[in-house]
Amino acid sequence: MDKSIEPKNITRYANNLNELADANVVRRAVTHNGILKSAADYEANAAMDPIFSVDVSSQHVANQKQSGRCWVFAALNTMRTQVENNFNVPKDFELSQTFTFFWDKFEKSNYFLNNIINTADQPLDSRKVNFLLTTPQQDGGQWDMLCALIEKYGIVPKSAMPETYNSNMSSEINAALNTQLRHDAVILRKLVNDGQSEEIINAKRDDMMNEIYRMLVFAFGVPVDKFNFEYRDADKNYHIDKDLTPKDFFKKYINLDLEEYVSIINSPTADKPFNKTYTVEMLGNVVGGRDVKHFNLPIERLKELTIKQLQAGETVWFGSDVSMDSDRKAGILDTDLYHIDDLMHTDNSLTKAERLDYGESAMNHAMVITGVDLVDGQPTKWKVENSWGDKVGEKGYFVMSDEWFSQFVYQIVINKKYLSPEEREQQTEEPKELAPWDPMGTLA
Template structure:
C-alpha cells in the first residue's frame, strides 16, 4: 500500500482515539440528533445582544427580497427611502421599486457580458478567464457602485408603479433562461470574431440579441415604467399628487442625493491589498460606460469610525458582509461567540480575516443596512441592522451584530465623503489597481434568505 494512503493501522488508531475520549458517545448522540450549530450554541451570548442602542435612525417597515439574490438592491433602496420618509412623511411601509431596478440591471448586465465576450474572444475556451466569464453570465447579485450606475442612467420609481412579479420574487427560472440565452449568444459572437466579422456586424448582431433579452425580461418582470403619477397620503393624512414624472425626475426630486458623494470602503487585510490604496476588479460591473466599481481599502477601525459618524448624523449605512458566518437568523443575532464549534469537536478552527479571504473560507455574500450602534465609553459594542428578509426573521426583520462580528465578517461599507478625513479623501482619489475577476473583493452580494 502507498505509504501516503490511509492504512488499516491508521483507521484503528483513529477509532481508538475516538473511543478513548470519555464524552465521544455522548457528543455523537447530541450532535447527530440536534445538529452542529444547536450543539455548539452558547445561549449566554444572547444576553449580551440586548436590542438597545445609544445611536439609531428611525425604524421603517422591513422589505422582503423573497427567493431572490437582490439583497444589495433592497438594502441600497432602503437607505434611500429614509430620505423620502424624512422629507415627505411617506408611510413607513413605502418602498422604492426593486423590480424596476432589477429589470434594468439584468438588461445592462446582459450587454456588459456580451461586450466582455467580444473583448476576450481571442482567448481559448478552458482558460481561467473564459471559464469565469461563462460560469455566470448574469445573476441577481451586485455591489453598491453597480446600483449607482443603474440609478444614474434610469432613475427610480415607487414600488406601486412597478410591482414585484413571480419571477422577481423567485428568480431561478429567469436566471436559468437568461443565462442559457447569453451562453448561446456567446458561442455565436466568439465564432464571428474568429471568422473575422467587422465590428459593425458584431454590434448589429449583439443588438438583435439584446432585443431578445428585452423581450425575455419584459415577459418575466413587466415593462419598465416610463412616466407615472406619484400619489400618496403622508403620515399626517394629507393627500399629495405629483403628475407625469419620469423615473429620473422622481429620483432627483424625492430622493435628492448626489450618488457621487457616496464611496465604497472595504476592509481586506490581505498581503496583496495594502491599506490606503484603491482597487477595482476586471470584468465587474453592469452598465457599459457607467460608474466603475472602486474600493478604498482601510483598516477596520476606520470603517467603524466613519459608520458611527454617519449614524450620528441620522443616516443609515449600506454594508456588505458574510452573513452565513456565526449567524442565527431566527433570533437575528450575528456574533463570533454564538457557536463554539472548536470546543465541540476539540479542534482548532481559528483563521485570521485575511486568511479566510485568501483561502476562500469567507467573502461578501450579503448586503444589509446599519441603522444603529451602541456606544460604551465612545466605543461600539453592538450594531443594529435592517435586513431584507421580511419581518418573520430576527426582531421584526432587524438583527443585532456584535462589534467582534463587524471586525471579522464586514467587508464593505458605503460612506458619504463628507465624513472622511482629508487624508482618506486624497487616498480615495487614487487611480485604482486592477484586480483579477475572481478576487474575493469582486464577490457579489447575492444571498437568498
C-alpha cells in the same frame, strides 16, 4: 508527497476518539440535533438585546423573498429613509426593487456580451472565458453598480412598478437568461474568430439585446418611463405628483449626490495594502457607466466612519458574510453564537485574511446599519436592517456584535465628507485592477 491512509492509521484515530471522556455525549447530541444546535451558546443571546444608544431608523423591513437582490434592497432602503424623513410617507413605503432589477439584468446582459467579444481570441478553457461562461449574469451586485443604474435610469416608487413572480423568485428567469446568453456567446465568438466586421458583430449583438429586452418584459413587465406618484402621508393627507420620470423622482424625492458616496472595504490580505484603491476586472453592469472602486482601510476605521454617518442621522449600506455565526430566526450575528471547535475538540481558528485567501469567507449579503450601542464611546453592538421580511429577528431587524463586525464585515458605503483630508486624497488615486475571481469581486 502523496500518502495513502493505512488501517493502522484508522485504528489510532479510533483509539484517540475513545480516550475522550465526552465522545459519546457529543456523538449523541450531534447526530440527534445537528452541529449548530449542539454548538450553540444561548447565553450569548442575552448580550444581543436590541437596544441602541444611536438609533437612526425603524422603518418597515422589506422582503427580497427568493431572489439575490439584497444589494438592491439595502441601497433602496437607505434611500427610502430620505423620502420618509422629507415627505412623511408611511413607514411601509418602498422604492421599486423590480424597476432597478429589470435594468440591472438588461445592462448585465450587455456587459456580458461585450466581455465575450473582448475575450473571443482566448480559448474556451482559459480561466477568464470559463469565469464568464460559468455565470453570464446573476442577481448580485455592488454599490457602484447600483449608482450606475440610478444615474442612467433613475428610481421609481414600488407603486409604479410592483413585484412580479419572477422578481420574487428569480431562479427561472436567471436560468432562461443564462441559457440565452451562452447561446449568444457561441455566435459572437464565431463571428469574431471568422474575422467578421465590427458592423456585423454589433448588429448581431443588437439583435441579441432586443431578445433580452423582450424576455425581461415578459418576466418583470414594461419598465415605467412616466408615472403619477400618489400616496397618503403618515398623517393621512392625500398627495399626487403627476407625470414624473424616474430621474425626476430621484432628484425631487431622494436627491442624493451619489458621487459623494464611496465604497470602503476591509481586506487585510497581503496583496492589498491599506489606504490604496482597487477595482475588479470584468465586474460591472453599465458599459461606460460608473466603475466599481474600493478604498481599503483598517476595520477600526470602518467602524469610526460608520458611527460618524449614523450620528449624523444617516444609515449605512454594508456588505458581509451573513453565512458565518448567524441565527436567522433570532436575528443575531455574533462570533460567540456557536462553539464548533469546542464541540468537536478541534482548532478551526483562521484570521480574517486567511479566510479570504483560502476561500473560507467572502462577502455574500448586503444590509443596512441603522444604529449602534456605544459604551464609553466604543461600539458594543450594531442594529441591522435586513431584507428578509419582518418574521425574523426583531420585526426584521438583526443585532450584530462588534466582534462580528470586525471579522465578517467587508464593505461599507460612506459619504466622502467623513473621510480625513488625507484619505479623501488617497481615495481619488487610480485603482489597482484585481482579477475577476478576487474575493473583493464577489457580489452581495
